[in-house]
Amino acid sequence: MIPSENPSSLLQEIVRMFYLQRCGEALQPEYAGDFAHPACHTAPSRIYGTESRISVPGGWHDAGDYGRYTAPAAKAVSDLLLAYEAAPSLFPDETGIPESGNGIPDVLDEARWEIEWMLRMMRPDGAVYHKVTCAHFCGMIPPHLEQEETILSPVSTTATGSVCGALALASRIYQDYDSAFAQSCRKAARLAYSFLSSSPPLPFHNPPGIETGEYDDACDTDERFFAAASLFAATGESMFLADAKELLRKALPISFGWEDMAGYGYIACLRSPFAAQDGAFALALREALLAEADRLVVRSDGNSYGVSLNEPFPWGSNMYLLNHTILIGEANRLRPSERYANAVQRQLNYIFGNNPLSICYVTGFGNQSPQHPHHRPSAAAGKPMPGMLVGGPDSYLHDPRAKELLLGKPAMQCYLDDVESYSTNEVAIYWNSALVYAIALTRPDQQLSPAT
């Protein structure tokens, strides 16, 4: 069902959402249409607990709010880069963003917009600030009207590890387009890694007075693994390989979520030209990934909609489903099989409308799609921004509106097309990015070569 109306326009709109989420520059009507706005959030940001201010403009607004958070940013960037690497021919240089026509695929221009911001979020010692937001969420206003001061929350090792891994990945992907930029990414990744190596775990919790999204994560081992694995994949240096092997002894879940990033370490290593340096390690990664895919496919096969999620469905269920889809899609590149390919397709079909509500969860596509996403620019414009994936059913009914109207519904029907239902109808950069990656894996340009 992927080709709902026009498959390439669907993928292009999903990628263009990132442009429309850009912070810190004016979006011009010729590119952004109804979502044009003057530059937002350009004032220097205060470092929490001090009166010092530094300038960290750029990046993408994370979700329905205008915060910018480094851990989910690293997932989003990693998804886009790995999607591009798997299927470069799906990503043109003419999607209608300011950089279109510059000889570089737009998806890489867009990811670079975020990467350059992530570099600004790194302290001189390599640690990465967890987020930059106002103290509270604003009302349903366009971005340039949110004018309270922005505050840099403290650094965390979860954010530092994720950003380190994403930068190391970027250093490989951009090598052919801009080797100086690739080199600066690699240098920053090394700096972040040196901080990680000398730091105890610094998990993040909202400090007093900050009430925006927390993205808390008690365990930084998977982010440290992603950092080590991705630096090994980019450099071939044995120190990073040794660290990755040691960290993997802790039985990390092979997952692709902002809080569980180990899956990206697996893929970075398996795609690396240096994978053959330690054939046994590469083989172990490959076998573990295939075993996890087999487990998920059993679940998908046993569900009438092909969905691999267990009930109850979590907040952001569409992303968790797509993270599974990515894993199965990567398994299909390692060991092609119809069973994997069908599971990938069925899970995407669910997203695009083969579900009990017959709704396509991407705005602007399908016969029925969300009209009232929990997304400030859409609410302010009075129409949904196109190409956005909403979070989808949430069995736990995490918002009052959902509690009021969805109590007792089956898991797949715990969804509400209501601007107030932030737990089922919000959007996020790392949900769109997972969808981009999953789609790319349905049409990869080439299969992965065997790891050994």
Ligand SMILES: [Zn+2]
């Ligand atoms: Zn902004």
